[in-house]
Amino acid sequence: MSSKIMSYSYDEYFEIVRSFHGSPAPGALIGGFMVDLAVKNLPEGILYDALCETKTCLPDAIQLLTPCTIGNGWLTILPLGRYALSLYDKYTGKGVRVFLDVNKMEPWQEVRNWFMKMKPKKEQDSDRLYREIREAGQDLLSLRRIQIKPDFIQEKKKGKVALCPKCGESYPVSDGNLCLGCQGSDPYL
Amino acid sequence: MSSKIMSYSYDEYFEIVRSFHGSPAPGALIGGFMVDLAVKNLPEGILYDALCETKTCLPDAIQLLTPCTIGNGWLTILPLGRYALSLYDKYTGKGVRVFLDVNKMEPWQEVRNWFMKMKPKKEQDSDRLYREIREAGQDLLSLRRIQIKPDFIQEKKKGKVALCPKCGESYPVSDGNLCLGCQGSDPYL
Numbered sequence: 065m066s067s068k069i070m071s072y073s074y075d076e077y078f079e080i081v082r083s084f085h086g087s088p089a090p091g092a093l094i095g096g097f098m099v100d101l102a103v104k105n106l107p108e109g110i111l112y113d114a115l116c117e118t119k120t121c122l123p124d125a126i127q128l129l130t131p132c133t134i135g136n137g138w139l140t141i142l143p144l145g146r147y148a149l150s151l152y153d154k155y156t157g158k159g160v161r162v163f164l165d166v167n168k169m170e171p172w173q174e175v176r177n178w179f180m181k182m183k184p185k186k187e188q189d190s191d192r193l194y195r196e197i198r199e200a201g202q203d204l205l206s207l208r209r210i211q212i213k214p215d216f217i218q219e220k221k222k223g224k225v226a227l228c229p230k231c232g233e234s235y236p237v238s239d240g241n242l243c244l245g246c247q248g249s250d251p252y253l
Numbered sequence: 254m255s256s257k258i259m260s261y262s263y264d265e266y267f268e269i270v271r272s273f274h275g276s277p278a279p280g281a282l283i284g285g286f287m288v289d290l291a292v293k294n295l296p297e298g299i300l301y302d303a304l305c306e307t308k309t310c311l312p313d314a315i316q317l318l319t320p321c322t323i324g325n326g327w328l329t330i331l332p333l334g335r336y337a338l339s340l341y342d343k344y345t346g347k348g349v350r351v352f353l354d355v356n357k358m359e360p361w362q363e364v365r366n367w368f369m370k371m372k373p374k375k376e377q378d379s380d381r382l383y384r385e386i387r388e389a390g391q392d393l394l395s396l397r398r399i400q401i402k403p404d405f406i407q408e409k410k411k412g413k414v415a416l417c418p419k420c421g422e423s424y425p426v427s428d429g430n431l432c433l434g435c436q437g438s439d440p441y442l
Contacts, residue, residue, distance in 0.1 A: 084316075085325050092324060115440060120411075124324030127273075127316070134323050134330065135281060135313030136274050141323065142440060144433040145424045146417075150441075161441070166416060166423055179423060181414050211442040222309075225370050227355060228335075234355055234368060235334045244333040251304060251331060252339075252350070253400040 067201060069096040070103065070129045074198055085124045090178055090197055091147070094164060095125025097202050102151045102162045103130065105207060111154045115212070117144040140216075147179070150210055157212035165206040172196045175204060256390060258285040259292065259318045263387055274313045279367055279386055280336070283353060284314025286391050291340045291351045292319065294396060300343045304401070306333040329405075336368070339399055346401035354395040361385045364393060 069077040081092045106112060114132035116123045119141055123134070126149060132138035138154075152159025169176040174192040177183045225234050228243035235243035258266040270281045295301060303321035305312045308330055312323070315338060321327035327343075341348025358365040363381040366372045414423050417432035424432035 085322055086320050086327075087325075089325070117434070119323065120326070121324045124322050127322075127324070131275050133274060133313050134308065134316070135310045136276075136278070137308070138275075142438070144438055145428055146420075146422045146432055146434060148422065163422055167421070179414075213440050213442055216440045225368075231335075232356070233335045233337065233352055239334055243335055245306070245335060249331070249333055251402050251405045253402055 067198075069100050072096075080128055081124070084128055085121070088194075089121050090175075090193060091121030092125050093194075093197050094175075094204065095122045095149075096129060098122070098149055098162045098164070098205055099125050099129040099151075101202050101205055101207060102149060102160050105160045106151055106153075112138075112151045112159060113154050113217070114139045115150040115152070115216075116141045117146040117148040117150075119143050120147075122147060122149055150212070152210065152212050152217075154217070157214065157217045159210055159212070160207055161210045162205055162207050164204055168204050168206070172200050172204060175200065256387075258289050261285075269317055270313070273317055274310070277383075278310050279364075279382060280310030281314050282383075282386050283364075283393065284311045284338075285318060287311070287338055287351045287353070287394055288314050288318040288340075290391050290394055290396060291338060291349050294349045295340055295342075301327075301340045301348065302343050302406070303328045304339040304341070304405075305330045306335045306337040306339075308332050309336075311336060311338055339401070341399065341401050341406075343406070346403065346406045348399055348401070349396055350399045351394055351396045353393055357393050357395065361389050361393060364389065 067074055077096045078088050082088045085092050114126045114130060116126055123141055126139055127133045148161060148163035150159055150161040164179060174189055175196050178188060178193055222236055224237045226237045228235050228246055230242050230246040233243060240247060256263055266285045267277050271277045274281050303315045303319060305315055305328060312330055315328055316322045337350060337352035339348055339350040353368060363378055364385050367377060367382055411425055413426045415426045417424050417435055419431050419435040422432060429436060
């Protein structure tokens with residue numbers, strides 16, 4: 065097991081997470097080991113996309129350590145509620161899935177308490193939690209080869225845009241005669 | 254109009270975008286001016302959340318320039334297909350919405366061509382596009398005060414987790430008897 069996270073030392077990665085994510089959240093730290101394990105199990109030099117099965121913490125690890133971000137479209141979040149990520153060849157959909165494996169947590173009880181929400185946050189021993197995360201590294205993880213379904217890897221073309229006749233802003237005409245906001249999805253009063 | 258983007262010079266921001274986003278995409282550059290304008294129109298010292306109305310480029314400007322990221326939950330993407338973002342007080346939902354305003358593009362024809370997709374990418378004059386983006390700065394933008402709907406600012410509690418009896422991974426019990434992946438949403442073959 066390597067204690068490096070991509071090109072960073074653990075301490076460097078800890079600070080990068082703190083700066084971007086706002087705090088050194090346990091999930092984002094473990095996420096660093098997850099990304100590292102996934103990348104090391106991909107063929108070298110391929111262009112890959114990322115799929116993240118949770119909205120919580122893990123997307124930030126992916127964005128910090130890979131070329132995949134939400135804004136460039138290489139990272140997709142599919143909120144299935146599982147602490148797992150997949151990296152896969154952009155063209156073939158072949159890749160790897162890494163998940164945080166409860167079956168490997170026996171030696172790491174404080175990680176287990178945190179992950180399974182077995183203690184209220186106030187009762188967690190956070191010193192022990194951070195020590196266990198660092199010591200466990202990739203020992204908490206499992207990996208399997210995956211093939212992404214073809215409809216998931218199709219390039220989404222955005223098509224023509226027009227001005228919405230109601231709000232006057234640009235929107236994709238494939239959304240209909242009005243933009244989605246003016247069709248009722250506006251989150252504003 | 255300031256040529257600074259938050260605490261960065263334009264050139265510094267250009268490089269930060271290139272590094273995180275993978276390329277200095279026009280939308281991400283304009284997004285920097287959008288975030289800067291929005292932040293300057295919020296009361297100082299408040300805790301704010303971000304809402305981004307498009308998945309394309311703009312979320313990365315928000316993540317690079319504010320404390321709001323996808324992974325920490327302070328940034329929400331609501332894909333309405335409009336090039337707009339809102340920043341608002343976490344507790345009251347009061348804030349500002351900034352959008353790229355087609356009505357202000359008359360002096361910036363290459364920005365207009367790009368934004369309204371009036372030319373195939375190959376025919377765009379990218380030197381002129383980059384020059385216009387930099388010169389226009391916030392002159393391409395409009396801002397209005399907004400109030401987010403109350404159901405949008407409610408804190409989403411995650412609740413209890415359990416092991417999915419099918420795949421064995423941890424998932425939120427509120428999703429049902431199986432995790433969402435095992436209920437049929439798995440993107441894998």
